[in-house]
Amino acid sequence: MERTTTDYDVIIVGARVAGSSLAYECSKAGLSVLLLDKGSFPSDILSTHNFFNNSLAMLREMGVLDRLLGTGTPTYRRAHIQFDESIIDGEYPEATGEKDCLCIRRTHLDHILFQHACEQEGVTGIEGFRVTDVIMEGDAVAGVVGCFRDGRTERFTARLVVGADGRHSAIRSLVGSEQKMCVPTDYASYVAYVADYRQEGERCVEFYKIGENLAIIFPTSDDLFVVGVMFPLDNHQWRNRFTIDPETALRSFVDIHFATTRSSFPQRLQQSRVALPIRGLLGYDNDWHQGMGKGWALLGDALSFKDPAVGQGLHDAIYGSRVLTRILSATPHWESGWEEMAGSYEQEMESKMMARFQMACQFTKNVPTTEEQSAVNRLIGSSGEATAAFLGLYNYSKEPEDLEAVISRLMQGQI
Template identity: 60%
Template sequence: MNHHYDVIVVGARVAGSALAYELSKAGFEVLLVDKSSFPSDILSTHNFFGNSVAMLRKMGVLDRLLQTGAPLYKRAVVQFEDAVIDGEFPEVAEETECLCVRRTHLDHILFEHAASRAGVTAIEGFRVTDVIRKGNAVTGITGVRRNGEEERFSARLVVGADGRRSTLRGLVGSERILSVPTDFASYVGYFEGYEQEGDIHAELYKIGDKIGIVFPTSDNLHVIGVMYPLNDPEWGQRFASSPETAMRDLVDSGFTDSPLPERLRKSSLVGSVKGLLGYDNDWYQGMGEGWALVGDAFSFKDPAVGQGMQDALYSARILTGVLTRYGNWGASWEEMARTYQSLMEETMISRFHMACQFTKNVPFTPEQRAVNRLIAAHSEATRAFLGIYNHAVEPQDFEHLIGSLLSGAPG
């Protein structure tokens, strides 16, 4: 086996496999490694809005993802207290529909797609233990295969695509630039027999100090997530004791003025309910001498805003673009790092700040309630609001539209 590559990618789920695919298209020799084997599950939200569906189509994996039974949908119902925002996502990148694929299918399909590319060598069951350095520059990795065999690989660049608790990020010492801790605990389960009225759609509820999220997904299931305040010891104990019972009780008591309780009562849990007891919304330094970060390793954000999947794809594209722009990487690390950080901020930072606002357990103000009702009452505002999620509309343009509607002036 070759032991020297242009790029080593540590982590082979969405961000890592997408990056290996993009790099191979650009002509780079890539080693893609992951400590897991596929298919395997991981706790996450896994929805793709239209902008990222367009990227999946361009990658050539969309048809195979659709074969998992995940339905395309274009409607969302968002309930903020007494305001119900019901509409369709605007078209973006010639796509109007969204897609939510279970991670057991999604990661496996993307991994196989990347591994089949000429120029990509893929190893499952390889745990990275350290990085190799020459002076200040990272030049490779050391790790252990599942059979205990130790191995070393070198590369011009090592990329961490290994998620929220990235090992590679810790080994290279990336600086955490922004961090906002959540006020919520999150629990997620998959349910069959969950029935919606009208067209298939995504659901988001923020009522009092509880949040609920529903997406139609693969295998004729719906993935349902609930969030409650971390500082609520009663719910913490109940979820620790019996997660499914606690989830159903929380929905029954916390979302009484919504259709969620009745729909959940008629559905059955498949598998188990899994939880995440707190997390930080983080934004890191994305590149240094011989290393870079993509996906959640670069920036993790509150799952309620559903940006993780598309940010994984965006970061893979952006990093590949930066690498192809520069010939002599060794002489250009500082400039490349500035360019990469700037492009990531330009693409992702506004939604990161949106997630940081959503992640705090703060009641809607009277002014926010009025705006929510305004959004619900105007189809143009509804489409613009949903367009923030799929990058069809920038937050500042949405704010301008709302200001115009409030003042009665033309948008």
């Protein structure tokens, strides 16, 4: 719903998952919102784009799950994981009443969420607007300056400006948010969308870590599977091969490095067809930034980017939008409450997300698997309870200490 004004309660820069979710939540709280994006929808973006079942509950509560499922994107419940010689195979535990997981392409997801946000009372959405600066009143952010695609410039003011504009956030840079943690990845990543890929048995996510190389496969939208491979960033031979001929490199890489998987993954990939251009991500930081200051806040990847292997980015974006809106709603006078709000926001986000952030930091480093860890992996794979506890880490139905307790009982012969 559009408003003919340049003054709002909240300006959100970035209208994909984080921004559109926040616009929806702010609308329900009675706030006026300007939702800006430099791009337009539908459009694609490099992303894991997976929701575990705990996130489907949030999408259902937002009223968009049926529209997302209406795209024909298949759901799944099972994971098949191989760490070297160890197999962990099972269903993700039920979370918040949901059993299904969903890996939906961003061409569908972002468009539907943006449309849904703009349908809400008090939300104005503008596509094709690039923010170039923030407006300051004293030491507080009070709005944004930017330009439309035709060159027209405009100023918009608000009580709060939120950067939901991704891991290279312009807002984060403009407000000078402090980087609190940073763990660079050791990996190069390449992502392909393939058609005619056939899985063995029940539809599932496949994950393989063989030595220093990783592969992950999700069923996704448009009758496709998304296939991601990762290898050490300093392996310039493979990086060059992917640069010269990405499809041939992908097929050769999988044939060579995943031949020892205890599944037919390499053969099934060879029988599939690459449907879209292969894209690469050469190095990234697992990072965490200051989340709020006077007149500004960060959300989603702008706040914290995590290794895609743990698949937590979309959950954290939606969850964070709820936390931020709740804190804003509980504080009637924002102008005198920035420090208290910032403390509450950062504390709650860290309390919720830090364990998975640390998981991502472990995945992102190319550290050989120890004999002890291999033994633990075999132990997890041998027990249905331990497998459920391990998979439950991904959908928040279990915490690391729950898995540790199960492993301890297994080692003591109590299970």
